[in-house]
Amino acid sequence: DEAADFREQVRSRRHRGPTSGQVPQFVQANFVSLPKKHAFDFLMYCLRNPRPCPLLAVTDPGSSHVKDIASKSNICTDIP
Numbered sequence: 001d002e003a004a005d006f007r008e009q010v011r012s013r014r015h016r017g018p019t020s021g022q023v024p025q026f027v028q029a030n031f032v033s034l035p036k037k038h039a040f041d042f043l044m045y046c047l048r049n050p051r052p053c054p055l056l057a058v059t060d061p062g063s064s065h066v067k068d069i070a071s072k073s074n075i076c077t078d079i080p
Contacts, residue, residue, distance in 0.1 A: 002026070003070065007078040016080055029056050031079055036061050 002023045009015040020028060034042055039061075046055040057069045064076045 004072065007070065007073055010080050011077045019080060031075065
């Protein structure tokens with residue numbers, strides 16, 4: 001799949017630039033990592049403001065995998 005191929009390019013550092021438009025048929029989103037003590041407040045903010053802050057996934061504390069979005073992804077290596 002194209003998204004998995006692109007994540008591999010990022011992971012292997014073959015792609016280092018902007019990601020916009022690289023896999024056009026997939027949603028591109030921003031990533032936010034917060035200390036656990038602020039995560040619930042941010043979650044509530046996103047749920048109350050879904051248009052400007054759509055929430056695509058929430059991980060467990062300390063997890064580097066976003067299973068619901070990309071089962072084989074790793075946020076530690078797959079974000080440039």
